[in-house]
Amino acid sequence: MKKQPIIGMEIHVELSTNSKMFCSCPADHFAKTPNSQTCPVCLGLPGAMPVPNKKAIDDVITIGLALNCKVNQLSKFDRKHYFYPDLPKGYQISQYDQPFSENGYLVLDSGKKVGITRVHLEEDTAKLIHKKIDGKQVSLVDFNRSGVPLVEIVTEPDLETPEETKEFLKKIHHLIKTLGVSNADMEKGSMRLEANISIGDPDNLPDYKVEIKNVNSFRYITNAINYEIKRQTELLKQNETPVQETRGWDRIKGLTFSQRKKESEDDYRYFPEPDIPPIKLEKEQIEALRSKLPKLPQEIISGLIDLEIKPEFAKLIGKDKKLVDLLSELIKDKDVDPNKLASFFVNGRLDPNGSIGSIRDSYLEQTKTGITDSDLIGNLVTKIIKENEKAVTAYKQGNQNAIGPLIGQVIALSKGQADPVTVRQVLTKKLK
Amino acid sequence: MTSVKDIAKLAHLTLTEEELKLYSKQFEAILGYIDQLNKVDTKGVTPTFQTIDDTTNIFREDKVLPGLTQDQALSAAKKTHDGYFIADHVFDPKVTKKAVTHTPREKQDNLGAILTKVDPKGTVGHKDLFCTKGVETSAGSNVLSGYIPQYSATLVNQFEEIGLKTKYKLNQDAWGHGSSGENSDFFPTQNPWDKKRVAGGSSSGSGAAVAAGEVDISTGTDTCGSIRMPSAYCNLTGLKPTYGALSRYGVIAFASSLDCPGIMTTSAEKLKKTFKSVTKKDSLDATSQSSIRDNVETKTIKTIGIPKEFLSEGIDKEIKEITLKASKDLEKAGFKVKYVSLPHAELAIAAYYIIAPVEASSNLARYDGVRYGNDRTHFGPEAKRRIMLGTFASSAGYADKYYEQAAKVRTLIINDFKKAFESVDAILAPVSPTVPFLLGEKVDDPLKLYLMDIYTAPASLAGVPSLSLPCGFSQELPVGMQLIAPRWNDLKLLELAEKYQELTDWHKKKPNI
Numbered sequence: 001m002k003k004q005p006i007i008g009m010e011i012h013v014e015l016s017t018n019s020k021m022f023c024s025c026p027a028d029h030f031a032k033t034p035n036s037q038t039c040p041v042c043l044g045l046p047g048a049m050p051v052p053n054k055k056a057i058d059d060v061i062t063i064g065l066a067l068n069c070k071v072n073q074l075s076k077f078d079r080k081h082y083f084y085p086d087l088p089k090g091y092q093i094s095q096y097d098q099p100f101s102e103n104g105y106l107v108l109d110s111g112k113k114v115g116i117t118r119v120h121l122e123e124d125t126a127k128l129i130h131k132k133i134d135g136k137q138v139s140l141v142d143f144n145r146s147g148v149p150l151v152e153i154v155t156e157p158d159l160e161t162p163e164e165t166k167e168f169l170k171k172i173h174h175l176i177k178t179l180g181v182s183n184a185d186m187e188k189g190s191m192r193l194e195a196n197i198s199i200g201d202p203d204n205l206p207d208y209k210v211e212i213k214n215v216n217s218f219r220y221i222t223n224a225i226n227y228e229i230k231r232q233t234e235l236l237k238q239n240e241t242p243v244q245e246t247r248g249w250d251r252i253k254g255l256t257f258s259q260r261k262k263e264s265e266d267d268y269r270y271f272p273e274p275d276i277p278p279i280k281l282e283k284e285q286i287e288a289l290r291s292k293l294p295k296l297p298q299e300i301i302s303g304l305i306d307l308e309i310k311p312e313f314a315k316l317i318g319k320d321k322k323l324v325d326l327l328s329e330l331i332k333d334k335d336v337d338p339n340k341l342a343s344f345f346v347n348g349r350l351d352p353n354g355s356i357g358s359i360r361d362s363y364l365e366q367t368k369t370g371i372t373d374s375d376l377i378g379n380l381v382t383k384i385i386k387e388n389e390k391a392v393t394a395y396k397q398g399n400q401n402a403i404g405p406l407i408g409q410v411i412a413l414s415k416g417q418a419d420p421v422t423v424r425q426v427l428t429k430k431l432k
Numbered sequence: 433m434t435s436v437k438d439i440a441k442l443a444h445l446t447l448t449e450e451e452l453k454l455y456s457k458q459f460e461a462i463l464g465y466i467d468q469l470n471k472v473d474t475k476g477v478t479p480t481f482q483t484i485d486d487t488t489n490i491f492r493e494d495k496v497l498p499g500l501t502q503d504q505a506l507s508a509a510k511k512t513h514d515g516y517f518i519a520d521h522v523f524d525p526k527v528t529k530k531a532v533t534h535t536p537r538e539k540q541d542n543l544g545a546i547l548t549k550v551d552p553k554g555t556v557g558h559k560d561l562f563c564t565k566g567v568e569t570s571a572g573s574n575v576l577s578g579y580i581p582q583y584s585a586t587l588v589n590q591f592e593e594i595g596l597k598t599k600y601k602l603n604q605d606a607w608g609h610g611s612s613g614e615n616s617d618f619f620p621t622q623n624p625w626d627k628k629r630v631a632g633g634s635s636s637g638s639g640a641a642v643a644a645g646e647v648d649i650s651t652g653t654d655t656c657g658s659i660r661m662p663s664a665y666c667n668l669t670g671l672k673p674t675y676g677a678l679s680r681y682g683v684i685a686f687a688s689s690l691d692c693p694g695i696m697t698t699s700a701e702k703l704k705k706t707f708k709s710v711t712k713k714d715s716l717d718a719t720s721q722s723s724i725r726d727n728v729e730t731k732t733i734k735t736i737g738i739p740k741e742f743l744s745e746g747i748d749k750e751i752k753e754i755t756l757k758a759s760k761d762l763e764k765a766g767f768k769v770k771y772v773s774l775p776h777a778e779l780a781i782a783a784y785y786i787i788a789p790v791e792a793s794s795n796l797a798r799y800d801g802v803r804y805g806n807d808r809t810h811f812g813p814e815a816k817r818r819i820m821l822g823t824f825a826s827s828a829g830y831a832d833k834y835y836e837q838a839a840k841v842r843t844l845i846i847n848d849f850k851k852a853f854e855s856v857d858a859i860l861a862p863v864s865p866t867v868p869f870l871l872g873e874k875v876d877d878p879l880k881l882y883l884m885d886i887y888t889a890p891a892s893l894a895g896v897p898s899l900s901l902p903c904g905f906s907q908e909l910p911v912g913m914q915l916i917a918p919r920w921n922d923l924k925l926l927e928l929a930e931k932y933q934e935l936t937d938w939h940k941k942k943p944n945i
Binding site: 017018019023024025026033034035036037038039040042043044045046047048049050051052053054055056057079081083085088089090091128129130133136137138139140141142143267269271272274275276277278279280 | 442444481482484487488489490491492493494495496497499500501502505506513514515516517518519520521561562563569571576579581582583585680681682683684685687688689715716717718719790791794796797798799800802803804805823826827828831835
């Protein structure tokens with residue numbers, strides 16, 4: 001029997017819509033005055049009712065399409081019940097058996113397809129701050145985040161190593177940013193990661209899994225998975241089955257620790273949300289969303305390679321929308337070589353934060369060849385002007401083409417050492 | 433079976449040992465009754481979770497609108513800190529020795545109909561499930577006792593817009609759970625026709641206040657007869673509209689797929705006038721849907737059917753005679769009357785007592801005492817019973833057997849109505865199998881009380897409109913009948929009732945107070 005790490009991911013992404021999922025409060029909650037962005041709906045007041053945000057539904061379908069999922073023509077929302085102080089209604093409006101999209105995949109650099117089980121839409125919870133007040137441990141609750149649209153992406157347990165997991169997560173992160181549906185900012189919690197890890201035979205899944213929650217950086221999740229693989233392997237060597245539980249990551253000590261034992265599956269008592277009619281999508285609506293998909297990372301990278309940019313540069317450039325935009329603008333100039341430009345960006349020889357003009361100048365400056373000393377070239381130019389009265393007159397009378405042979409003669413005079421761009425500059429100046 | 437203690441934990445309820453024992457016993461009886469659902473062949477039947485005419489895709493545009501200020505948001509919380517709500521860090525219910533006690537609430541009138549006096553110049557009384565901004569809204573429960581809502585229900589605003597200001601907030605069975613008014617956590621409502629008897633529930637105050645002349649019109653909600661029962665017991669005309677015809681926004685939810693806010697008053701004519709001006713699509717209630725209603729063809733009622741199953745066993749003899757007499761009067765007035773069959777109607781109570789508690793246990797999950805009201809230990813016995821029952825029926829391993837099966841039986845009941853309405857335009861049926869019973873008569877036997885809803889449950893499950901109106905007296909107590917029509921035929925029902933009320937004067941009789 002095979003024994004290898006079996007890793008699956010659950011990724012939560014907050015959408016950057018204007019308003020929340022089921023009410024008209026602002027969705028942007030980061031660093032706002034506590035409880036200043038609420039209404040009866042997201043505060044779970046008696047009698048309040050949810051009405052879904054159209055944009056959020058379009059966005060989740062867009063993510064599903066970008067992950068090669070099948071979009072369900074009939075979806076619905078369900079209530080997922082559990083009691084926690086950050087959940088105002090005692091249930092979260094989520095999706096159970098009819099999510100917006102299912103059965104997709106994402107391709108890694110190796111060509112391996114990582115299965116996407118489902119991509120569904122739900123609402124975010126409130127934010128808790130655990131604090132001691134008057135000697136008593138309490139939770140302070142801020143409902144600004146309550147009801148913000150939250151997309152959950154669930155993968156198949158297809159990942160086998162921490163490195164592969166990291167690559168997968170970075171690709172998802174990049175994809176979400178390219179789609180423009182979320183800022184996917186891990187530090188602000190707009191993208192959150194949960195890993196399910198076990199060791200065993202992928203064809204015959206073991207009867208336990210360990211969930212690692214609330215690890216919000218690619219590095220920490222990789223470290224946590226690494227640690228977990230070692231810990232579980234050790235236990236299995238001693239013929240012990242690791243406990244099914246939720247573990248956290250202690251980034252200072254560099255280890256995972258038990259948070260909650262899971263004796264059995266939680267009973268969320270899902271049932272269809274009676275306050276929201278089902279969602280029916282016509283094929284044309286799905287195709288319309290598909291046609292609006294921006295170029296996805298994989299396509300961008302192969303486009304760059306088509307420009308004869310080396311694949312290793314293309315992969316790095318392709319991940320940064322800003323660099324891609326700069327590159328496609330700059331290569332309109334025929335003096336700019338795409339691969340050279342890409343290599344300059346990758347090697348930090350160009351500052352992408354400058355203006356497009358200054359980046360172009362800096363590129364040209366760095367690609368000058370041969371003698372660029374303008375005094376030296378000036379002398380050669382003066383000599384050639386004197387020797388070629390006819391061409392000079394023609395140029396001065398408006399024949400722009402006449403400058404070509406003059407440049408050629410200057411370079412010939414320098415025995416091919418003078419930089420053509422500098423020669424052209426000096427010539428133009430002197431002929432004014 | 434999962435132990436009652438486990439269910440309490442899943443439902444987040446703190447119960448006493450006595451409660452655990454009592455609920456174990458009562459569940460046995462209730463589930464024994466409900467078990468008849470599992471004898472029905474539902475192979476190939478699609479479950480019904482909503483009665484919204486296949487409506488889909490109700491969305492909002494992604495626009496920000498002003499909400500509550502921080503002060504408003506925090507205003508109803510018992511404890512706050514620096515702009516935050518405070519929740520207990522440990523959040524674990526347990527079995528306790530002692531039940532919570534409450535200081536009795538002062539009665540506002542001699543019938544126990546009124547909970548809050550709002551504006552003496554007002555003309556309408558709202559059931560206390562309707563949120564009224566700045567005015568206590570308790571849902572008849574100690575959990576919300578003292579709660580001052582930060583907003584008003586759409587219907588309350590609509591009533592104000594047509595000049596009907598709120599005079600009273602009215603008593604009710606807590607959360608709408610009951611058919612007698614005795615499940616109010618504060619005090620039962622007495623029937624103005626006989627103070628020893630129940631006023632009908634759950635909109636008990638809405639019935640008694642109009643019958644006693646305290647207000648001319650009141651609102652109620654009907655999840656399974658809660659408007660029709662008090663209308664029948666108090667000699668009023670009351671409409672449970674088509675599901676979705678009146679907005680539920682701001683009306684505290686009992687069972688979302690069944691709840692119908694409605695109106696109670698003294699004649700069909702008055703009821704029609706008010707109903708017409710408030711039946712609108714509400715953008716805040718995704719299940720309100722006038723656009724479909726506008727496109728539906730309504731039929732002039734010519735033929736009336738009597739469901740034969742409703743007059744067979746279990747009905748009081750005199751009530752049966754009175755109901756048949758009413759049908760004869762309509763026949764004399766030119767309507768064709770015939771018998772129809774609703775073969776699955778007898779399963780309605782069993783299906784209802786799964787679907788409604790499942791939704792109720794979910795809708796009552798928000799009451800944790802953090803943002804408003806008191807914590808979950810303050811629920812009364814009936815609310816706890818229904819939360820427990822609903823939690824059980826939707827829990828893993830039981831949801832298919834109970835909830836899903838009940839939803840399939842619901843489909844069968846809907847199909848029964850569809851079939852019946854192929855041959856008749858409306859259905860005439862009794863509202864209650866008995867006259868108003870004595871206060872306290874059925875309090876110890878929940879199942880017996882549940883069975884009082886036997887005639888009102890089918891229309892609730894099918895989402896069809898049903899109008900209760902006076903049709904006679906038995907033992908000097910009012911008797912009501914209900915008229916049921918296909919969805920969106922509310923106005924046709926009211927027109928039929930207007931005709932009946934031109935022929936009879938039962939609705940004009942007033943109690944001696």
